[in-house]
Amino acid sequence: MSPARADYAAHQDAARTDPVAPAIPFQKVLVANRGEIAVRVCRTLRQMGIPSVAVYSEADRGAPHVRAGDESVAIGPAPAAQSYLDPSAILDAARRTGAGAIHPGYGFLSENAAFAATCRDAGVVFIGPSPESMARLGDKTAARRTAASLGIPLVPGAEEVASADRAVAEAERVGFPVMLKASGGGGGRGMRVVSSASEMKSAFEAARREAKSAFGGDRLLLEKYVHPARHVEVQILADGRRAQALGERECSLQRRHQKLIEESPSAAVASKTRAAMEDAAVRLAEAAEYAGVMTAEFLMGEDGSFHFLEVNTRLQVEHPVTEMRSGLDLVSAQILIAAGRSLGSATPAPPEPRGHAIEARLCAEDAYHGFLPQTGTILMLAWHEEDGVRIDSGIAQGQTLSPDYDSLLAKVVAHGKDREEARTKLVRALRGTALLGVVTNQSFLIDLLEDASFRRAETFTHTVESREWLPPATVPEPALAALAAYVSEPRSAGGAEEDTDRYSPWQRLGAWGRS
Amino acid sequence: MGPLVSAAPQPSGRETQMSRRLALRRGGTPLAVPYERKRDRIVLGQGDRRFEAEVKREGFWFMVRSGESTTRCAIARGRRQLWLSCEGRTYVFEEDHPGADAKAAGSTDELRAPMTGRVVQVAAEKGASVREGDVLVTIEAMKMEFRLTAPEDGVVSEVRCAPGARVELGDLLVVLEPRK
Numbered sequence: 001m002s003p004a005r006a007d008y009a010a011h012q013d014a015a016r017t018d019p020v021a022p023a024i025p026f027q028k029v030l031v032a033n034r035g036e037i038a039v040r041v042c043r044t045l046r047q048m049g050i051p052s053v054a055v056y057s058e059a060d061r062g063a064p065h066v067r068a069g070d071e072s073v074a075i076g077p078a079p080a081a082q083s084y085l086d087p088s089a090i091l092d093a094a095r096r097t098g099a100g101a102i103h104p105g106y107g108f109l110s111e112n113a114a115f116a117a118t119c120r121d122a123g124v125v126f127i128g129p130s131p132e133s134m135a136r137l138g139d140k141t142a143a144r145r146t147a148a149s150l151g152i153p154l155v156p157g158a159e160e161v162a163s164a165d166r167a168v169a170e171a172e173r174v175g176f177p178v179m180l181k182a183s184g185g186g187g188g189r190g191m192r193v194v195s196s197a198s199e200m201k202s203a204f205e206a207a208r209r210e211a212k213s214a215f216g217g218d219r220l221l222l223e224k225y226v227h228p229a230r231h232v233e234v235q236i237l238a239d240g241r242r243a244q245a246l247g248e249r250e251c252s253l254q255r256r257h258q259k260l261i262e263e264s265p266s267a268a269v270a271s272k273t274r275a276a277m278e279d280a281a282v283r284l285a286e287a288a289e290y291a292g293v294m295t296a297e298f299l300m301g302e303d304g305s306f307h308f309l310e311v312n313t314r315l316q317v318e319h320p321v322t323e324m325r326s327g328l329d330l331v332s333a334q335i336l337i338a339a340g341r342s343l344g345s346a347t348p349a350p351p352e353p354r355g356h357a358i359e360a361r362l363c364a365e366d367a368y369h370g371f372l373p374q375t376g377t378i379l380m381l382a383w384h385e386e387d388g389v390r391i392d393s394g395i396a397q398g399q400t401l402s403p404d405y406d407s408l409l410a411k412v413v414a415h416g417k418d419r420e421e422a423r424t425k426l427v428r429a430l431r432g433t434a435l436l437g438v439v440t441n442q443s444f445l446i447d448l449l450e451d452a453s454f455r456r457a458e459t460f461t462h463t464v465e466s467r468e469w470l471p472p473a474t475v476p477e478p479a480l481a482a483l484a485a486y487v488s489e490p491r492s493a494g495g496a497e498e499d500t501d502r503y504s505p506w507q508r509l510g511a512w513g514r515s
Numbered sequence: 516m517g518p519l520v521s522a523a524p525q526p527s528g529r530e531t532q533m534s535r536r537l538a539l540r541r542g543g544t545p546l547a548v549p550y551e552r553k554r555d556r557i558v559l560g561q562g563d564r565r566f567e568a569e570v571k572r573e574g575f576w577f578m579v580r581s582g583e584s585t586t587r588c589a590i591a592r593g594r595r596q597l598w599l600s601c602e603g604r605t606y607v608f609e610e611d612h613p614g615a616d617a618k619a620a621g622s623t624d625e626l627r628a629p630m631t632g633r634v635v636q637v638a639a640e641k642g643a644s645v646r647e648g649d650v651l652v653t654i655e656a657m658k659m660e661f662r663l664t665a666p667e668d669g670v671v672s673e674v675r676c677a678p679g680a681r682v683e684l685g686d687l688l689v690v691l692e693p694r695k
Contacts, residue, residue: 080658189658202650206660209635214658256659364657373657375631375684379591379598380575403631403656431603434576434589443604472604475541477566478586479601481557482577483608484537484550485570486590486597 026100026125028053029335031069032090033105035394036410037315038065041103044331046070053097055090057083059402065394073097078404081213084108087115094124101125101338103331107406110314111138111184127338129292129313130240136288138313141183141221143284147308150287152280155299155307157223164204167222168197174224180204181310182211183219188258190214193225228460229299231259232266232306234281235322236294237333239343243285243294245278246328247353249321252459253448255371260441260464261448262318263358264325267419267457273304284311291337293319293330299461317411318359320390324415325353356422357415360430360445363407367444368471375401376438384432388415388425401438409440419457423449444469539597539608546608624666624691628682632656637678639671639689652676652688669693 029045030053031038038054042065045052054069059078066072073093076083083089085108094102102124104110113134119126128134137143141159148154158170160183171178171194180203182190190211192203204220212218231254235246250266251259269277281296295316297309319330336346364374381397393410395401401409412429416422430446447469453459475483537548551558559566568581579586588601597608632654639651645665652663673690676682 206653206662210655210658210660213655372630372661373632373659375656377593379593380589380600382575382589403633405657407657427603432587433603434600434605436589436591436598436600436605437593439605439607446603472606475546475599475606476586476601477559478568478579478581478584479588479599479606480537480548480559481550481566481568481570481579481581482586482588482590482601483539483597483599484535484548484552484557484559485555485572485577487537488535488552 026339027051028097028099029101029103029127030055030073030090030094030097030099031065031103031105032084032109033103033107034060034063034065034084034405035408036065036392037105037317037394039068039394040392041105041331042068042070044329044335045103047329048332048335050335053093053099055084055093057404059404063394063399064396071097078402080108080404087112087118090115091118091122091124095122099124101127101335103127103335104314106312106314106317111312113138125338127292127334129288129290129294133288133290134313137284137290137294137311139183140181140185140310141219143311144221144308146287147280147284150280150283152284152308153306155223155226155309157221159221161204161220161222164201167194167204167220168200170222171197171200174222177225179223179225180207180220181223182207182214182217183221184217185211185214188254188256190220191257226299226301226307227462229301230266230268230459231297231309231461232269232277232300233295233297233312233316234277235316235319235330236281236285236290236296237328237330237337237343237346238285238290238292238294239337239341239346240289240291241286242343243282243290244343245282246322246326248274248277249316249318251318252461253454253464254461255367255464257461259318259361260363260445261358261360261454262321263356263419263422264321264353265356268300268304270304273300273306277306280308284308293334317361317408320392320411320413321357321359322353324357324388324390324413325355355415355417356419357413358419358422358426358449359411359413360426360449361408361441362410362412362433362435362445363441364401364409364438365407365441366439367441368469371441373403373407374439375403377401378435379437380434381436382434384429386425386429386432388422389413389429390415391429409435412445423455443472539610541606541608623672624669624693625687626651626663626666626689626691628654628684628686628688629661629663630654630656631684632661632682634676634678634680634682634688635660637674637676639674641671641674643671644694645669645671645691651691654682663688665691667691667693 028051031041042052052069054066054072055075056066057078075089109115113131116126117131136146156174161167177195180192190207192207194203208218230252232248232250234248237244249262249264251262253261295312298306300306333346365371377400383391390413395409414422414426427449539546549561555569557568557570568579571578577588591598599606635655636653647667649665650662654661669691672692676688
């Protein structure tokens with residue numbers, strides 16, 4: 001048992017003896033996000049009996065997340081900068097609906113300290129850390145400084161590079177290849193690996209543009225590109241005074257520095273390393289008087305040594321992996337902590353993680369051709385259902401995908417008593433899912449999970465991009481037989497499109513969305 | 516069953532065994548598979564390379580039973596393509612019609628949008644000489660930037676896009692005259 005976990009148990013006992021829990025100071029929560037995470041947050045709000053408000057851009061009118069909220073508000077045109085990323089549009093929607101709190105989800109405004117401060121000034125609870133905590137940990141440059149002051153090992157680099165020339169100088173100091181990152185960024189955007197001085201200028205400019213477009217700030221930092229390395233992160237739950245580690249997740253399988261497969265526990269993390277990482281993460285959270293959920297990310301070398309990478313001051317995309325092992329609802333914990341509850345009273349029981357959980361991110365992109373993003377209309381959608389399989393989805397049949405947002409469509413998560421059981425269950429869930437009309441990475445996710453490297457848990461951050469992955473070369477005979485049956489049916493002969501639209505739940509809606 | 520007189524030409528005697536051919540393209544490659552259908556029974560192939568299955572429709576699923584194994588497939592028709600999902604793999608087909616491969620490889624290179632998105636930057640200038648691999652256009656989609664580069668050395672003869680413009684998959688962006 002790690003020190004953090006023991007502390008949690010003690011705290012839990014204290015909470016049980018406290019008969020009066022503080023009342024929740026808000027009666028309605030606005031979910032300032034879209035897609036699967038907005039749907040998922042609304043689900044917990046409903047379970048907690050708290051009314052929810054969904055917001056949507058013009059491109060998302062009628063999207064599943066709009067129907068997930070008890071009410072919904074239009075907040076602007078399709079580009080995120082004028083809708084989901086626009087602080088005044090979000091706050092105005094909160095005002096109009098009487099929402100006393102805002103859940104930012106991940107991405108968009110979730111790590112924007114200025115927005116958190118604006119909420120506070122407006123008397124609206126931001127469900128997340130204080131702007132001060134965020135400033136100390138959410139900004140990559142500041143987080144590196146905080147970690148260094150606590151004696152946590154860092155990846156060699158420079159906290160701030162103001163120009164491409166400066167970046168070249170710093171890169172020569174730590175040695176190529178290096179990684180450029182947006183200080184205020186996350187989710188792999190605004191990141192570039194640069195292997196020589198001649199590539200720096202265009203990489204620097206591209207990273208800066210991406211950072212500005214995705215996060216509204218264009219400061220960059222530079223780090224040595226470490227490989228082979230595993231990406232291991234620690235989930236933290238904290239109440240402003242104490243922090244509790246909820247185990248690690250390994251997320252080494254990535255493309256474009258964006259995670260594809262995440263699991264917990266990591267097969268590569270020894271218990272001593274786990275304790276040291278959890279301790280580092282707890283110290284980071286406590287140093288920043290952090291309240292809410294937080295993730296500390298590390299790079300782990302083959303020898304088990306680890307270096308601090310960054311902190312995500314928000315709910316992570318892959319949080320279900322931790323939820324499935326711990327039985328906790330992290331969104332509920334976030335809400336209770338934002339309402340002023342202490343650690344012990346925000347979660348029901350000391351979570352002793354059990355079994356193994358693996359998540360696969362289903363994205364609208366062509367994994368076999370450079371992971372190019374794909375758009376289109378979802379002609380048919382059917383998920384696999386099974387005990388121990390969780391699907392967090394933000395899509396519906398009939399929906400047209402917009403190029404304005406992230407390509408993440410859904411997360412398929414499986415829990416088993418051990419890694420192999422979770423793996424086979426996840427493969428079964430992906431094989432049993434059908435999504436037609438938009439090219440996705442579904443088949444590629446199966447390839448990854450079935451690959452020898454994953455079965456042996458020998459995956460690193462460069463594993464996906466260092467190999468060539470090929471689509472299935474031939475169409476299996478049963479598929480051709482089904483095709484023959486389909487085309488020889490009289491109805492399909494005339495190119496009947498109503499054939500597929502018939503099942504769309506959208507067809508049953510009188511009007512799209514509500515406002 | 517449809518009306519007795521159907522607008523779409525129907526082969527007479529649907530319930531008798533008859534030879535047909537799947538004529539599709541997958542990734543530009545023609546896929547021609549002879550098959551026979553008798554009620555729910557589908558026989559693929561000819562001669563000694565044959566695959567026999569019973570195919571039943573359950574909702575939008577096609578249950579394909581062959582020997583001991585049953586495979587579940589889903590099929591949907593889009594505007595231009597046929598989509599099939601089988602065991603978690605998706606296959607996209609275009610219906611084959613004569614002339615589909617008539618688009619001859621011309622003497623110019625056409626740089627087309629590989630996805631729907633927004634043009635961020637246009638580095639290509641009309642009349643400029645470019646080298647293979649030079650970035651010509653940068654497109655942003657789903658918050659990622661993609662750089663489209665010159666497929667070979669040449670001269671930019673046309674620029675059909677501007678920064679900020681929204682482009683659809685397949686839109687012509689730049690025309691390149693290869694260097695002789």
